[in-house]
Amino acid sequence: MSDMLPRFTLHRRVEHLAVMVLFTILAVTGFPQKFADADWARWTVDVLGGVERTRWLHRMSGILFAVFTIVHVTVALVIGLTGRSWSIVPIRKDFTDAVQTLRYYLGLADQPARFDRYDYRQKFEYWGMVLGGGVMTATGFILYLPVLAARFLPGELIPAAKVAHSNEGLLAFLVVITWHIYNAHLSPDVFPFDPSIFTGKISARRLHHEHPLEYERMVGAAEHKP
């Protein structure tokens, strides 16, 4: 048994990197448009070279983000439907895991739940990301091409799309800076930095602590190999 175990394929690592970069660009170019009255918004837009360039960057990043979302969902469906893995889909155990873990946090239980490949927090974040990404993509295109959208959808949807896009963007941003940054950087378990999504590998020790069921399956499978 080696010290490092595989966790993420190259495809997942590239996806994460792309989403990380695009998410940052989208936030930097998007929030000045949401908080247009603020001084920092004007400053940011000036630094980026004006409103037109800011919007162009936002839209191009948005299109790329949408492409990654579509590819991701398609690949996930293929993997799932061909019976290889549904590991990211929430199941009832996630709910009981959450209750158990919260009890543990509050000191009502001695042990946190024992997690499989993805724990309930990761699934929560993942589905927030995928569903949020879907909302952002759909509303983003309505705002990008409002006249085209109005050929199929009522005109009243445009302001609604704007409010959804704007608030979902803020939500995603807040989740990332609180939940994800905590998970991947600040948590004492991984501080200062969890490199597994970049290297694709995780130490056997961490996998054993954080995803014991996955660890047992992998180690068990390895042991069965000749």
Add this chain to the structure above:
Amino acid sequence: MPSLEWGAPTWPGAMAVAAFLVLVGGVVLVRAQGKGPADFAMPKAETSPGQSAKGKAAKAETPKNEDCLACHADKDLERGGKRGGSLFVDAQVLDGSRHAGLDCASCHTTATAPHDEKLPRVDCAGCHADKAEVLKTGVHGSPAAARAGDRATTCANCHGTHDVRDPKTLGTERCAACHQAQVGLYRESIHGKARARGDTEAATCTSCHGPAHTLQVKTDPQAPTYHLNLPRTCATCHGDPEIARRHNIEVGDVYKLYMDSIHGRAITRSGLLVAANCSDCHGAHDIKAKDQPTSRVFRTNVPATCGTCHAGVLREYRQSVHGQAVAAGSTIAPICIDCHSAHEIRRVEAEGWKLEIVRECGTCHKESLRTYRDTFHGKVTALGFTRVARCSDCHGAHDIYPTRDVRSTVNVANRVTTCAKCHPASNENFAKYDPHAEPENVDRSPLLHYTWKFMVWLLVGTFSFFGVHTVLWGVRSLVGRNGGRHAPPPAEGSDQEGQDA
């Protein structure tokens, strides 16, 4: 002395005259040094034609004042002939005048006592040659003025005859002798009234027109009242913020603002004679404070004042909802200057103006500005982008009508066309977009309202859950570090110890 006749004044000509005048003035000053008025009047040399005439009279025996007054002290003494008129001379008036101490013969150089013939008109240039020369450079001394018959300008018209006074004491009444209408307007003006109150800083005729001797008509490019020169002339007083402060004038730096405005630039950069200068808006002789109902810049008079040049705009504005409101007596409905300002008027294509005007509309239409700012259009204009719709792009500018009016660009019947100005493929469905949608207003924007509510709760809910969860996790990670996830499961204790090492 060379003849100084010319046609239209030219710069080289004017310079030559000025040089000559300086020379003559210098000579006269040198000659006059050390002499009192009486001495000065006594002829010494016999070089000029005027003085040679005096010389002959002196030879014939110059009459003394008593000789003259022997007849002219008679109050009933009248001139014969058609013109008639009194020939009475009040010796006391002369003694009280600037010319006190001069003999009659000092001016009436050809007089004898007694004399039958009518004496020639007194030639003031005999003593005041310099002034006479200067006068020729102005309109009052021009050949045209000399041909004006009864109204021909003579020295006496302004300075008087035997009652000649210190020029500094000559007031507007002297100008009124010929320019009655203008001085009449002036006396009712803010400047005239201030003068009447004893304000010595308030403008009089010469403050704007320049000294009477060199005064030019306003069509003369040298005149301080020439269209292109007037702003600078007004600025001699109104360019000074201190004067504005002393006189409670609201806009202290009015001159700077004006010179930077579209009108000021047209004047200074292009020399455009049709560009508004100070007097085009404020009037000239009849300038009144803007709170006077008869002032050209009184609130309700402003559209008509601007309309003297911008006639087409005025016609549109008068029909508009704003113009109608002003006509009906509204004091809050916008007039030209509320949007365009008075002294800072800029091109409407200027980026800065395009953004400020949105705020200007919002000073009255607060709710509309608030809801606009919440839309995509409003947010990017707040960032300085002017290619998206601003108030006037949808509502019009001078031709704004109530929404229910079919002439309104935002009337339901016209919306697709109005949207199509920026969104060429605009259609009925697209035009249902509400550019002032309010998330909080369930009646106006139900779909938006519920989406907004859902998103707010989603945000609050998710963030609260994540926040609380993270805090708990963090606390537990620190507090229960050794008893938590790092505690080795009993079955694999040996493995774990090995890895920890």
